[in-house]
Amino acid sequence: MLRALRFQIPTAKLFTKSQRFASTLTFIETSKDGNLVSSSLNALTAAAQLGNPIHAVILGSHASTAANILKSSVQCEKLTKILVSDNIGFDHYLPEKVAPLFAHLLKNDEYSHFVSASSTVGKTNLPRLGALLDLQPINDIIKILDSRTFSRPIYAGNAIATVQCSQPKKLISIRASAFEPITQGSTDSAVIEEIQQIEPETFIDVKWEGETLMKSERPELGSASRVVTGGRALKDKETFEKILVPLADVLNAGIGATRAAVDNGFCDNSLQVGQTGKVVAPDLYVAIGVSGAIQHLAGMKDSKVIVAINNDPEAPVFKVADYSLEGDAYEVVPELVRRLKEM
Ligand SMILES: Cc1cc2nc3c(=O)[nH]c(=O)nc-3n(C[C@H](O)[C@H](O)[C@H](O)COP(=O)(O)OP(=O)(O)OC[C@H]3O[C@@H](n4cnc5c(N)ncnc54)[C@H](O)[C@@H]3O)c2cc1C
Structure with a gap:
C-alpha cells in the first residue's frame, strides 16, 4: 500500500544572489571505454522534463570523445552545451576529485538544478557535493512534479514521499528505471566547451590504487531487458x-x-x-x-x-x-x- 507523505527541505543560506537564468547541469557518466553509461541517458530525460536549458558535464580521459558521441546519438533540444574536462584525474570518478569540480561549476548563478543518475557513481558523489554547497540532495527520485517538487520512494519502496525543495539549487539523483532514456538522434546545436582548470588545492589528494572487475559477456544487470x-x-x-x-x-x-x-x-x-x-x-x-x-x-x-x-x-x-x-x-x-x- 503506497502512502503519500510530504516533506519540506528548508532554504539554504549559501546562495543569496538571485538566479539570473535557470539551467540544469547534468552529469553524464562514461564507461571505461568511453561509451555513455545508459543510466545517464535516463538522467538526461529527467533533466529535459525540468524544462530548462541543459548543460551536460562529462569528465575523464574520454570526455571529448564521449561529448561527440552524446551530440551524435541523442535528440535533445534542451541540450545547449556540453562541458568537458579530459583530465585523467577524473577517471574513476573519485568523489574527492569530482564533487569539488561540480561544486565549482554550480556556484555559477546560472544553474538552478544538478541532475545525475542514482548510479554507484552518482550515489557516491552527491552527498559530498551537498556538503560542499551546504545543500540537501534529493536522492533517487522517480517523478518530477514541477521544478521543485519530486516523488521518491522511502521505507524500501513501501511509501512514496512528495518532496518540495525550497533551496535555490536542487541537487537531484534520479532512479534510472523510472525515466525512459532520452530519444535517439542527434543534437548538432549543442556546443562543446572545455572546463577551465580549477585551483588544485580545492581537491583532496587521493589516488586510485586499482580495482578487481567481474568480466562477463552477459547483459549487465542494471540495464538488461x-x-x-x-x-x-x-x-x-x-x-x-x-x-x-x-x-x-x-x-x-x-x-x-x-x-x-x-x-x-x-x-x-x-x-x-x-x-x-x-x-x-x-x-x-x-x-x-x-x-x-x-x-x-x-x-x-x-x-x-x-x-x-x-x-x-x-x-x-x-x-x-x-x-x-x-x-x-x-x-x-x-x-x-x-x-x-x-x-
Ligand atoms: C537492511 C536490510 C537490507 C536488505 N537488503 C536486501 C537486498 O538488497 N536484497 C535482498 O534480496 N535481500 C535483502 N535483505 C534480506 C532480505 O530480508 C531477505 O533475507 C532475503 O531477500 C531473502 O533471500 P531469499 O529469498 O533468497 O531467501 P529466503 O527468504 O530463505 O527464501 C528462499 C525461498 O526459496 C523457496 N524454496 C526453497 N526450496 C525451493 C525449491 N527447491 N524450489 C523452489 N523454491 C524453493 C522457499 O520457499 C523460500 O520462499 C535485506 C535485509 C535487511 C535487514
Missing part, C-alpha cells in the same frame, strides 16, 4: 550456476541474486538486487527460489513482467508476480529451459 535471479533455495555456487546459467543463456538475460544468495557465497555481491543492491526494472524478471522479502521487492517490483518459481504457495513473491509457478526449482527450471529451446 531480462533478468533471471536466484535465491537461497539454490544451495551453493555450483547449483546456483547450474540452475540459472542455462535459463539466462536461452533468454539472453542478466543474472541477479538475493542478499541471502550473495551472503552465502553463491555469486558476487555486484549481482545483488534489492534495497541494498541494484534496483532493476527489466521487461522480464524471473525469480527462482526467492521468497520475496520486502528488501528484495524494493529492487525489482517495477519490472514489467515478473515470473516467480517457488515451492511454497504462501511465498510473498507470488503477490507481486504476473506468472506464478508453484513447484520445485530443480525440476521446473530445466523443463522451462527445454521448452524455451524448442520454441
